[in-house]
Amino acid sequence: MSRSVTGGCRCGAVRYDLTPDRLPPVYCCHCRDCQTWSGSAFVEQAVVPANALSITKGAPTEQAFTTPIGVISRQFGCPACFSRLYTASPSRPGMLTLRAGTLDASDAVMPIAHIWTKRMQRWITLPDGVPAFAENAPADAFAAILSRAVRGEAT
Numbered sequence: 001m002s003r004s005v006t007g008g009c010r011c012g013a014v015r016y017d018l019t020p021d022r023l024p025p026v027y028c029c030h031c032r033d034c035q036t037w038s039g040s041a042f043v044e045q046a047v048v049p050a051n052a053l054s055i056t057k058g059a060p061t062e063q064a065f066t067t068p069i070g071v072i073s074r075q076f077g078c079p080a081c082f083s084r085l086y087t088a089s090p091s092r093p094g095m096l097t098l099r100a101g102t103l104d105a106s107d108a109v110m111p112i113a114h115i116w117t118k119r120m121q122r123w124i125t126l127p128d129g130v131p132a133f134a135e136n137a138p139a140d141a142f143a144a145i146l147s148r149a150v151r152g153e154a155t
């Protein structure tokens, strides 16, 4: 029996499967935009290959969002309950940024990095040993963290 990681929106109208059958590496962004956009303390994001995600129920609705620097990202969410599920951006071709809080096993997520901690809400204490960056992580440092996490979970 093939198994996959599952998730979906709050109301259940849109459901997805993610392969392979393990939680993807998740990082948290504590920036103000992410707080405002999520209506929460931070966002949990997982960067996954676009072909790893399949919609198994419903159809996400799509909105284009133009960032202040002119990048047009495609936002996918539930048309009924407005849960934002994932984003496709030309800055990450072939990849999707999944909102990890939509995973059914979101309680099992252990973030591998935190960024924009200078904007982090004051009540949060990060665990020791998890890389944290005051603003965006340098691309090479972040890539190294991601690849370590992927290798670690694959063994």
Ligand SMILES: [Zn+2]
Pocket (backbone or CB within 6 Å): 009, 010, 011, 012, 013, 014, 078, 079, 080, 081, 082, 083
């Ligand atoms: Zn929904």
Ligand SMILES: [Zn+2]
Pocket (backbone or CB within 6 Å): 029, 030, 031, 032, 033, 034, 035, 116
């Ligand atoms: Zn952010």
